[in-house]
Amino acid sequence: MSAKHVRKAFVAAILAATTFAATPAQAAALCAPHIVQHFDLAKGQTPESIVLSPNGTAYVTFAKARQIAEISPGGRIRILATLPAPADGGAGTPALGFPLTVGIDRAPDGTLYFLYATGTADLTGVWSLRPGGTPRRIAPLPAGSLPNGLALDQHTRTLYVADSTGAVWKVPTTGGATVWASGEELKPTGFLGANGLKLHDGSVWVTNLDQGTILRIPLRANGSAGPVRVAAAGLTGVDDFAFTGRGGEIIAALDTVNEVALVRADGTHEVVLTAADGLQGPTSIAVRGRTVYVPSAAYLTGKDPNLLLAHLGR
Structure with missing residues (x-):
C-alpha cells in the first residue's frame, strides 16, 4: 500500500469513528476492523505500547528500534527519539535478550513518559521526553528488572x-522508585509476569x-497497595489492555495467540478480533x-507489524 493510500485510510478511519452506527446484533463485538x-519490520518498527493525545495523534514505542514515534491523524510517522544502545547490545535484558522501549503514557502538557529495558544499570528505567526536548532518565530501575506497562496518575x-x-x-x-506491590500473582511462571498496567476506579x-x-x-x-484480586482469568498470552469507558469493561490484547478479547466487568470474555482481521x-x-486502536508488533509472526482500528459495537 502506498503512503498516500495509508494516509487516506487512516483519515477515513478517524472520520468513521464519529459516524459508525452499531446494530443490536453487534452489541458484544468490535466492528469494521481494518489496518x-x-x-x-526491518527498521525495528515493532509497536509495543500506544497512547493518544486529545487531537488523535498517537505516540508509540517501537520496541526493537529503541524509539519513540509520533503518528499523526493523517498517518505521518515522525521519530521523536532513539535511545542509546547498551554497551553489551542488551544481551542481559531479562527473558528477552535485546533492549527495548516499552510502556508509554502522556501528561496533559505533552510530556511523554516511557520505559526502557536493557539489562544494564545505566539505562534501564523510567524516561521522559518533553515536547521539542531530548529524552532523559528520571528514575533508574534495577538492571535485573523488566519494566513493561506504565500508567501516570x-x-x-x-x-x-x-x-x-x-x-x-x-x-x-x-x-525515585519504590516497589509498590509484589507477590505470586505478579510473577512469571516461565517467561513474563506483570505486563500491561492501567489506572481505573481507584x-x-x-x-x-x-x-x-x-x-x-x-x-x-x-497510597499503599491493597490486596491483589484476580479480576479475569483464562486470557492466554494477555499483554496490555484498555478500559472502554463503559464501567469495568476491558479490551485486551492477547499477543501470543494473535487475538483481541472483550472482557466484561464480571470477568467473562469473548474473542472479538483474530488474525483474519489483520492482527x-x-x-x-x-x-x-x-x-x-490495536498495534501489532509481529514478534512471533515475523511479518507486517501494523496498526488496526475498529469500532465499539454499542
Whole structure:
C-alpha cells in the first residue's frame, strides 16, 4: 500500500469513528476492523505500547528500534527519539535478550513518559521526553528488572510500572522508585509476569502474561497497595489492555495467540478480533470515543507489524 493510500485510510478511519452506527446484533463485538498503518519490520518498527493525545495523534514505542514515534491523524510517522544502545547490545535484558522501549503514557502538557529495558544499570528505567526536548532518565530501575506497562496518575504525578519479573513500582515524576506491590500473582511462571498496567476506579490493574490474568490492586487512601484480586482469568498470552469507558469493561490484547478479547466487568470474555482481521501479535490497546486502536508488533509472526482500528459495537 502506498503512503498516500495509508494516509487516506487512516483519515477515513478517524472520520468513521464519529459516524459508525452499531446494530443490536453487534452489541458484544468490535466492528469494521481494518489496518490503517503498516510499519517497517526491518527498521525495528515493532509497536509495543500506544497512547493518544486529545487531537488523535498517537505516540508509540517501537520496541526493537529503541524509539519513540509520533503518528499523526493523517498517518505521518515522525521519530521523536532513539535511545542509546547498551554497551553489551542488551544481551542481559531479562527473558528477552535485546533492549527495548516499552510502556508509554502522556501528561496533559505533552510530556511523554516511557520505559526502557536493557539489562544494564545505566539505562534501564523510567524516561521522559518533553515536547521539542531530548529524552532523559528520571528514575533508574534495577538492571535485573523488566519494566513493561506504565500508567501516570495525573493528580498525584505518580507513575506506576509493571515489572515483568514480578512487581509493580511506584515512581514520582520527580524521580525515585519504590516497589509498590509484589507477590505470586505478579510473577512469571516461565517467561513474563506483570505486563500491561492501567489506572481505573481507584485501583491499579495489571495483566500477567504467563498466568493469563487481569489483576486489580486497590489504591488505599495512604497510597499503599491493597490486596491483589484476580479480576479475569483464562486470557492466554494477555499483554496490555484498555478500559472502554463503559464501567469495568476491558479490551485486551492477547499477543501470543494473535487475538483481541472483550472482557466484561464480571470477568467473562469473548474473542472479538483474530488474525483474519489483520492482527500480527497485538501488544496494546487504546480507546478514543468508540474507536479502538490495536498495534501489532509481529514478534512471533515475523511479518507486517501494523496498526488496526475498529469500532465499539454499542
